[in-house]
Structures are given as structure tokens and as C-alpha cells.
Amino acid sequence: MTVVVVVVVLVVAIATYLTWLASRLDRLANRVDATRAGLVAQLTARADAARSLARSCGLDDLAIAAERARAGHATLLAEATLDATAEDAENALSRALRSPAVALAVGRAAPGDVHAVDAAAARVALARQFHNDAVGDVRSLAGRRLVRLVHLSGRRPLPAYFEIDDAPPVREDGPPRPESSAEMPGA
Template sequence: MSWIVVVICLLLVMAWYLSYSAARLDRLHAKVEGALSALDAHVVRRAEASLELANSGAIDPASGFLVAAAASESLERVNERTFESDLLEGQHFAGREGVESELTEALHAALPPEVSRDIETKGGPGAAALERVREAGLRVQLARRFHNEAVKEVQRVRAKRVVRLFRLAGYADLPQTVEFDDAQIGS
């Protein structure tokens, strides 16, 4: 009779542990989705600020054209996601890493440190737009790091034998890190 009580207690502890692990994994997946939404919003703000800087007249027309083209492409890629074929309902970066890296490269080409300092000393709308680009760029960096840390935590938990054996992740796709060049522009 006592062995039945021990078995029941072990089954209860195991059921609690599996339930706890599944709930934790669900919270981690929700954290990744929230982090990706935040990253997406910050990428949009960076593109909008870049477009504003390009149209401010603070940088030369050729550089302004390159920055505007890269920022416009970034905004277009954000808006072209098709939710019908997206099982995660928009909760992935949709292969936009290349576009975001191109925007970073265009900003670096248009804003070497001496041009940035010149814009700052002149002041006006160009300096304000430059500051918004810098702030948005910093937020993109932080959001991408936060997202990638959340993804690595999900990947670490999902690699556990218990999670795989009992399929605690269900049919959820394994989230992937987002890697693109998001280096800050010169000051």
C-alpha cells in the first residue's frame, strides 16, 4: 500500500514539473514574440528618422538619395508581410536582415564623423533629425540584443531532454536570432 502512495506522489511531482516547464516555455515564447514586435517597431522608427534626415537637406543630395532609398526599402519590407502564409502571424523578421544592414551601411556612408559634427554645429532640423536617427539606432541595437537573448533562452530550454521527450513545445517553430549590421553612426 505504501508503494502505491509513493508512486502517486512521484506521478504528481512529475505532472507538476511538466506543467511548470510547459508554462515556462510558453512564457518564454511570448517574451520572444514581444521582443520581436519591439524590434520591428524600433526598425520602423529608425527608417522613418533616416528618411526625415535624408529629406532635411542636411546631407548632400547623393547621400540623401541613398539613405532615402534604403529607408524606403526598409519601410516597404515591413509593410509587405503576408499574414496568410505566416503561421506565426508576423512574429518573425521575414528575412529583412539584408535590408536593415543596407540602411546601416547607407547611414555610415552618408554620415562619417566629420559630416555628423558639421550637421550638429549648424543645428536646425538636420541636427534634430540626426539625433533621432542616433536614438532610434541605439534602440534598434538594444531591442535586437534583447530579442536574441530571449531566443537563446528558448533554444536552451527547448534543448532539454524532458522538453523534447514530452514535446512540451508542441508544434511551435524554434525561434531564430536576428542578425544584421546595426552599428551606431559616428558622432
């Protein structure tokens, strides 16, 4: 009788643990989907802000890069993966935002457009970090030996990291920042 109780308790404990792992995988996959949607929304906002800046400053290269990036966003919303084509288009937009032509035009541009681009670029960096963190969590859990052995992740492909050059454009128009605490007033 004692052996039967121990075996039943052991089976229930193993089943509970496996169920918990499977539900954790599902929650993490849902988190990846949510962060992916947020990333695409921020990429769209950055492309729209860049297009607005390009129009106000007459920057054709920036407008082309923004349109190319914007064209890929519909595909990103429809497909399950963030692919290299989208990464290339976003990298081209990032390079265009940091180009010397844009830096020269920033002084003539409407401050609202410049602020919108800078804010959107910062939000893209955060959204990409959230997405890549969620992808790392899924890949880490799905890579465990027990999860692979029992096939808890099913046939779902592992999500991919989205690696782009999302360094924000450097603006020279801000107030100078002190280099050390010795230069700060009151220090």
C-alpha cells in the first residue's frame, strides 16, 4: 500500500511539474508575441517620425529609407518571424538618421520633428531589448534537456532575436554636459 501511495505521489508531482513547464512555455511564447507587436509598433512610429522629418527638411535619402522600412512593417505584422530583410531596412533607416545630411538639417528642422525622431528611436531601443529578453527566456527554457526530451515546446519554432543598429542619433544642439563632478556647480 505504501509503495502505491509513493508511486502515485511521484507521478502526480512529475505531471504537475511538466504541466507547469508547458504552461510557462506558453506564457513566454505569448510574451514574445506581445513584445514583437510592441516592437513593430515602435518601428512604425520611428519610420513615421523619420518620414515627417524628411519632409520638413527635404531629405530624400531619409525619406527613401523611411518608406522602405515602413513598407516592411505590414509584412512584419502578418508573418511570424522578424527576418533579415526587416533588419536590413531598419539598419538603413538608423544609418540614414545618423547621416551628416540629417545632422546638418536638424538645425533647420522643426524642433517637434527632431524630438519625435529622437523619442521614437529611444522607444525602439527599449522595445527591441524587451523583445530580445523575452526571446532569450523562451530559448533558454526550450533548450532544457527535459523540455526537449518530452517535446513540451511542440512543433513551434524557436523565436529569433531581432538585432538592429538602434543607436540613437547624436544631437549637438543640447546643453553641454559636465565631464566630471568637479565641474558641476555646488560640488
